[in-house]
Amino acid sequence: MTDETLTRTAAPEATPAAPARPVGRLRLYARLGKLDVYDYYLGVFVVLAAVLLPADALTARTGALLGVFLVAQVCLLMALVAFDDVTGYRDGSDITNYGPDHPLRNVQRKPLVAGTLTVPRALRFAWSCALAALLLFAVAYALAPHRPTWTAAGLAVLWAGALQYSYGIKISYHGFQEIYLVALGFALVILPYGMITGEAPGFLLVQAVLFGFGPLMFGVYSNTNDVDGDRSVGRPTVAALLSERGNARFIACLSLAEFLLIAVASAVGVAPWWFVALMLPASLLRLRQYLLGFRKGDIMRARRVGFAVHRVGVALMVASHVLAWGLGR
Template identity: 80%
Template sequence: MTDSTLTTSTTTPDPASGADPARPAARTGSRIRVYARLGKLDVYDYYLGTFIVLSAVLLPAGALTARTAALLGVFLAGQILLLMAMTAFDDVTGYRDGSDITNYGPDHPLRNVQRKPLVAGTLTVPQALRFAWVCAAGAALLFALAAALAPHRPAWTAAGLLVLWVVTLQYSYGAKLSYHGFQEVYLVALGFALVILPYGMITGQATGFLLVQAVLFGFGPLMFGVYSNTNDVEGDRSVGRPTVAALTSERGNALFIGVLSLAEFLTIAVACAVGVAPWWFVLLMLPASLLRMRQYLLGFRRGDIMRARRTGFAVHRLGVVLMVAGNLLAAAAG
């Protein structure tokens, strides 16, 4: 998530005491603003997949119907609510096990504690849980509406919507998948699903080119997530959260992230070489690939992990713009 310099002094609560903070939200802004922080609304990177899908169904002229547009809008609203629920549950778990207090405490002044309302004391755990469940229920209703609006209903899209809803809520709550070694795979799978499911409901299929783009879209959050894990290794180790950064040495983690960076580029290159993607797609995506290399050098040559993490957001957003352009070019050419 996006970080900014901590500008306010905050007393860190102790979850071991069993007492939830009850300070009024007015101290850091309106109640709505506090809940927006809990839901991490400012981190919109997963929502950008909608533009990839839109660009893939926009041409030829007239292909985008009112029903299709409504489906995309409803699905986008549903995923926003679902991810707000996920991040709220994540904050509850991180507060209860102490990892957020470690990662956002006074020893980490570059992490803005106001982004963690439970640690900052601007919300209580019951308030956060109510918010999460309301968002989850709203997401379920909107996904059902999206399925009803779908012009095509292959079985895999219906199953995918159900799995997406259930598994997303288990990320760090309930089954706590991210506490059992699945975090990195999960980040890619979530992005993949958010692209391929609405496309499948609109077209009834999943083309090879869109599958490649869905994988690349999933790589975006992964490639700023692993830098976050590198920064948060102390807190994750303290609660037994088995990220690769927490399980390996610094050198092993650097190698892992380097392999991921190379794998992303090879996904593009191989797809072009075998004809799944247009031959020019690797050239189109080259600016994002070069920026990804810069991200790695910032993190592991210069040792500036947080700056490298911020660069990851730029790579992801640039990649989305380039994939949108690729879809429009491919449609115009063929």
């Protein structure tokens, strides 16, 4: 995902690619909202597994809460990426990153760059999604059996922060993109769990951070590929700020930190002792991702492996709750 001077000067100089063929309006908006990238939405399964056992912990009310929260987060993230596309189109970074010099990036995923959607329509879509998310978050909070103050504050920050990611104050244009990606995933797990149980236990906090690491760890590979476009508009991702070697070391440190979080949580008893072994397949896939990206130099393939790591990790975290219940932990 990707001040007014850049907006006014960069966009008019760029010529968007002509669309290959007519595309239905719903498909265009699905592309704008990146509905095919569903990885942030998988957090609901972690929460569901955490509250599902014993069987009487999940009621019709909490089930409805999870359903409403899921739709709300889909709307919110569609708004976020739509605003991101508008900004990336206006400042020229998306035109650089999805232009003919980058044939591995599918320009049709960027309807504004492809010329299949206009900026006013994209903005109307983004604001409609944002308002729908706001209303649905209010409904989810009304359904909540527990309403600790931190969940209300968290929902407000989640909603407002998503709209400011690359629009408005443009959080990601001030050097906070990587932190934001983890925080977003963290919130999408811990907030619904907090509204259902009123608590935020250590094991769930660890899993919420791990969930946030998933999008971060395919995001940093995207940033590595998009470094030229980000540098051209002054977007200070770590990849844009550091040398190639420095960026590789940064991503290596992130990969190691993810594993250490799992290992330390298991060692000190925050997570079950066997959690580090259970998560080992995801940890090994993370190592493969790094070697593929920075030893073989195939950054985009490594990015795709990042999606697999995240999805495997979510499945293993779901399994951890079933196993913990079976073992009485």
